[in-house]
Amino acid sequence: MTARAPRLKCQVRAIQLAIVVALLALPEILVRTGLVSPFALATTSDIAASLWQMVVSGTIVQPLIDTLLLVVICFAIVAVSGVILGFCFWRWSLSRRAFEPLLMALYSIPGVVFYPVLLVTLGIGAPSILGLGVLLGLVPVILGVQNALSGVDPVLARTAIILGASSWAKYTKVIFPAALPGIGSALRLGFSYVVIGIISGQFLVSTGGLGKLVAQYYDQFQVADVYAAAFFIVVLAIVINAVLERVK
Amino acid sequence: MNATGAVRVADDATRETVIAFENVSHAFGDPASGNSVPVVRDVNLAIEEGEFVSLIGPSGCGKSTLLGMASGFLQPAQGRVTLFGQDPKAMRKQIGMVFQSFSLLPWRTVLDNVALGLEFRGVPHQQRLAQARDLIATVGLKGFEQRYPRELSGGMNQRVTVARALALNPKILLLDEPFGALDEQTRILIGDELYRLCRSFKPTSVLVTHSIAEAVRLSTRIVVMGARPTTVKKIVKVDDNARHGAAAAAIEEDVWSLLKDEATRAMLGQAS
Numbered sequence: 001m002t003a004r005a006p007r008l009k010c011q012v013r014a015i016q017l018a019i020v021v022a023l024l025a026l027p028e029i030l031v032r033t034g035l036v037s038p039f040a041l042a043t044t045s046d047i048a049a050s051l052w053q054m055v056v057s058g059t060i061v062q063p064l065i066d067t068l069l070l071v072v073i074c075f076a077i078v079a080v081s082g083v084i085l086g087f088c089f090w091r092w093s094l095s096r097r098a099f100e101p102l103l104m105a106l107y108s109i110p111g112v113v114f115y116p117v118l119l120v121t122l123g124i125g126a127p128s129i130l131g132l133g134v135l136l137g138l139v140p141v142i143l144g145v146q147n148a149l150s151g152v153d154p155v156l157a158r159t160a161i162i163l164g165a166s167s168w169a170k171y172t173k174v175i176f177p178a179a180l181p182g183i184g185s186a187l188r189l190g191f192s193y194v195v196i197g198i199i200s201g202q203f204l205v206s207t208g209g210l211g212k213l214v215a216q217y218y219d220q221f222q223v224a225d226v227y228a229a230a231f232f233i234v235v236l237a238i239v240i241n242a243v244l245e246r247v248k
Numbered sequence: 249m250n251a252t253g254a255v256r257v258a259d260d261a262t263r264e265t266v267i268a269f270e271n272v273s274h275a276f277g278d279p280a281s282g283n284s285v286p287v288v289r290d291v292n293l294a295i296e297e298g299e300f301v302s303l304i305g306p307s308g309c310g311k312s313t314l315l316g317m318a319s320g321f322l323q324p325a326q327g328r329v330t331l332f333g334q335d336p337k338a339m340r341k342q343i344g345m346v347f348q349s350f351s352l353l354p355w356r357t358v359l360d361n362v363a364l365g366l367e368f369r370g371v372p373h374q375q376r377l378a379q380a381r382d383l384i385a386t387v388g389l390k391g392f393e394q395r396y397p398r399e400l401s402g403g404m405n406q407r408v409t410v411a412r413a414l415a416l417n418p419k420i421l422l423l424d425e426p427f428g429a430l431d432e433q434t435r436i437l438i439g440d441e442l443y444r445l446c447r448s449f450k451p452t453s454v455l456v457t458h459s460i461a462e463a464v465r466l467s468t469r470i471v472v473m474g475a476r477p478t479t480v481k482k483i484v485k486v487d488d489n490a491r492h493g494a495a496a497a498a499i500e501e502d503v504w505s506l507l508k509d510e511a512t513r514a515m516l517g518q519a520s
Contacts, residue, residue, distance in 0.1 A: 155351045158321060162345045163365035163416070173367075177355055 027227075042224035051228035059213075060232060066209035070126060070198045074133035078190050082138050083183065086145025096146065103139055111135040111197065115204060125207050133197030137190040144186020148179040188244050195240065199233060210236075264332070266420060266452040267295040267318055271327035273477075274313055286477035287313050288324070293471060293480060300446055300453040302463035304503065305473030305481075306514030311456040315424050318454065319343055331420060339420075344413030344451065348425040351409055352397040358384060358408050359393040365416045383411040387441065403434035410442065414449055421451040428458065439465055460500050460507070465491050470499075472506045475514035482506050 028044040030036040042050075054060040089096040114135055115128075122128040152175055160170040176183070202211025210233055217225035274288040287310035295301050303311040316322035317329040320336035331339040352361045359380050366376035384393055387407040397405050406426060413421060423442075427435045439462050446453055446466075457463055463470045463486075470484040484503055490496055 153349060153351070155347045155349050156353070158319075159345070159347070159351045160368070161321075162319060162340060162343055163368050163412070164341060165368040169368055173364075174353065177353070 039221065039223060042227050046224040047227045047231060050222075050224040051231060054225070054228060054232070060210075060229075063208065063210045063213045064236075067198060067202060067211070070129055070133070070202075070209065071195055074130050074137065074194045074198055075191055077130070077134055078137040078141055078194055079187055081134075082141025082186070082190060083145050085138075086142045086186070087149065089142065090146045090149040103143060106135075107139045107143065112200060112204075115201070119205070124205055129198060129201035129205060129207075129209075132201040133194045136197035137194035140193055141186050141190035144189060145179075145183050148182025148186060149175065151182055152178045191240075191244065195237065263296040263298070265294045266297050266299075266332060267293075267454065268330045268333075269293040269314065269317075269327070270330070272314070272317065272324045272329060273326040274310070274317070274322070274324050275477075289477040289479050291327075291478070291480055295452060295454060297452055298450055299468050300455065300466055302455045302457055302467040302470045303473055304457055304460060304463050304470055304507065305478055306475050306507070306511040307458065309473055309476050309510070309514060310478040311473055312424055315422050315454060315456055318420075319345055319422055341416075342419040343422060344416055344418030344420070345422045346406070346409050346413050346424065346426040348428040350397075350405065352405055352412075354397050357394050357396055358389065358400070361397065361408055362411045362415055364412060369416070380411075380415060383415050384408075386414075386445065387411045401434075403430050403438055406430060406438060407441070410438075410445065414445065414451075417449065418451055421446070421449075421453040423453065423455040423457075425456050425458070427462070435459070435462065436465075442466065460503050461496075463503070464496050464499050470503055472503055473510075475510045475517060481510065 024044050027036075027041050027047070031038055031041055031043045089099060111132060115132060118128040118131040118135070122131050156174050156178055157170060160174040165174065199209070199211040202209035203215045204211070206212045206215050210229060214226055214229045214233075217229060269291045272288055272291045273286070275284040275286040277283075278285050291314065293301075303314060305311050313322060314329075317324050318331065318336055320340060329336060331342065336343075353364065356364070359377060362383055363376045363380035366379060371379070381393060384390060387410055389404060389407055389411070392400065392404065397408065400408070406429075410426070426442075427438055430438065443466050455463070455466060467486050470486060472481040472484065473479070474481045484499060486499060487495075490499060
């Protein structure tokens, strides 16, 4: 086992590297051989060049700040309200039973379909983009927190009560810490949904941020720039995921 | 109630009743059929100060339900359960409890787990750690204070829960199959230790167990319970000099003869 584990890791890394190389090579080959029109896809070298240009000229900076700012605000809203609502649904089974079908329905449809409603009620701009992020991120957090709390052994709650814990101490010192791993997973999932919600919101409403950047280049037929911005978002997602993994 | 006198201090006739079950009956709703399933029927039992009473009966007969009532987590459908003549919920400060399942907080060290109850009751930091250290030494875990529960064996973990319960110096100790998940040898060792601890802390104790031998080694009285809905079949007294050897074997035989039919009934009942 001990001898095989590092070898397995090497193999995984080698395959991952091969996938990256193949993905980078593919556009170059497809466009240069004429299999795909250069209006649909840019060559890897062109994408790299325009990404470099975006970074050195600083055009990427403001959209990046706009996106990250909204992601942070939105995640704060989702995390706080998701944990509170998840706790309420867990604590009062009446509310859980009443709302569960609705939550499950919300969970299984693309939240983007509510975008027109958000646009009309919250207006064009940050509020409706935040609204979309909340709509996408909140439900998985509520359900995840509720599940994490249900998973706590009831004996722990009884132990806390018998040992004389106040209601507050029971939750803060026993039940929430016991549910923390599950709550962490729920928040991470919620964060991913928030990022998706914010970037697609910015793409749709085009007032700012990375989503707008992609939409704008797309409207201007700047094919290489579209892919460069998209690639930047992918890298951002990978970085954020790695950071969250560390935090956990 | 005269026949229920304990044996530990024979000359004390005016012993206080600590835990009283009076005409207690209980039923649980069956979610599948919507019917109510009676689990406890007309139990009368008075447990006096300093006694160690074992409740023994077939699996699922309702013994733990009685402990649930004594700790105030369950309300009897009929009759009443009192601790020192009062509602159990109001007397929780006097209760120490040990459960079968793993009930330590995995993110806390042994020391912090034992100090948990003292922390809830507002004992100052240094004082509660000192008290917890003493108890850890008492249950034979000196040197393991800074370990985490996952680093200890099941038997050691259960000692920690016993120490945690005793840390509050409870007048009542409720033990819900505390050693059920341990292997037989560990079980005997911890049982002996519990006997020693109860001698020095002198709580009034109720033990729910499936092990007749364990009941004989620990109890002043063994309450033999019937299959569901459970009732008190018989109460067997155990004298201190009858915990080992031939006398113990005779009591075990006696209890088993009472229990055998009930256990068979319970087993067949569960199969149908």
